[in-house]
Amino acid sequence: GAVVSQHPSRVICKSGTSVKIECRSLDFQATTMFWYRQFPKQSLMLMATSNEGSKATYEQGVEKDKFLINHASLTLSTLTVTSAHPEDSSFYICSARGLAGGPGEQFFGPGTRLTVL
Amino acid sequence: DAKTTQPPSMDCAEGRAANLPCNHSTISGNEYVYWYRQIHSQGPQYIIHGLKNNETNEMASLIITEDRKSSTLILPHATLRDTAVYYCIVIGGATNKLIFGTGTLLAVQP
Numbered sequence: 591g592a593v594v595s596q597h598p599s600r601v602i603c604k605s606g607t608s609v610k611i612e613c614r615s616l617d618f619q620a621t622t623m624f625w626y627r628q629f630p631k632q633s634l635m636l637m638a639t640s641n642e643g644s645k646a647t648y649e650q651g652v653e654k655d656k657f658l659i660n661h662a663s664l665t666l667s668t669l670t671v672t673s674a675h676p677e678d679s680s681f682y683i684c685s686a687r688g689l690a691g692g693p694g695e696q697f698f699g700p701g702t703r704l705t706v707l
Numbered sequence: 708d709a710k711t712t713q714p715p716s717m718d719c720a721e722g723r724a725a726n727l728p729c730n731h732s733t734i735s736g737n738e739y740v741y742w743y744r745q746i747h748s749q750g751p752q753y754i755i756h757g758l759k760n761n762e763t764n765e766m767a768s769l770i771i772t773e774d775r776k777s778s779t780l781i782l783p784h785a786t787l788r789d790t791a792v793y794y795c796i797v798i799g800g801a802t803n804k805l806i807f808g809t810g811t812l813l814a815v816q817p
Binding site for chain 1: 739741745748749750751752753756792794796798799802803804805806807808809810
């Protein structure tokens with residue numbers, strides 16, 4: 591199957607700093623990428639949807655100025671958590687969808703665990 | 708909001724079949740049923756999907772009722788590595804985003 595990578599896999603930062611997470615589709619072109627957040631013992635929560643070359647569409651309640659998403663190419667999307675605070679500590683997961691496949695066929699990255707001190 | 712209802716947890720003995728139910732009584736005619744699973748601290752993994760007919764692949768079988776209001780994911784010979792949270796998701800038509808509900812935590816016991 592298609593492979594999606596995320597970098598870094600784990601990051602610890604100080605409160606007030608910004609953190610960038612990369613999501614790459616390694617062997618296919620991702621026309622759409624998605625970013626999810628997952629708190630301990632909870633389900634995944636969709637944060638935003640991004641199409642290559644377009645502005646991301648954020649889900650209700652997600653601050654677009656805090657979670658900056660860039661989808662500059664068909665294989666790379668980045669999520670930047672700006673001025674991170676301890677409540678932003680979470681497991682961030684990206685997924686990618688190509689041109690082929692059904693509407694729900696998404697390939698997920700392994701996730702990035704963010705800890706804000 | 709998720710359009711599906713699943714039991715919060717299930718147990719299964721290793722080597723036996725695991726049957727995971729899902730209710731999706733409000734599914735529309737052009738919406739698919741997708742199953743994903745998430746092993747602890749990993750990204751979700753696609754398992755199988757279907758529209759009307761039953762489907763089978765190397766991982767599992769999907770049985771969809773004739774009225775399409777419910778489905779069952781079958782893992783024919785569960786192993787300890789199948790312990791995970793299994794998500795049943797309805798998507799298609801006007802909905803093009805995977806919205807995860809609470810899923811079913813399947814614990815495969817030795």
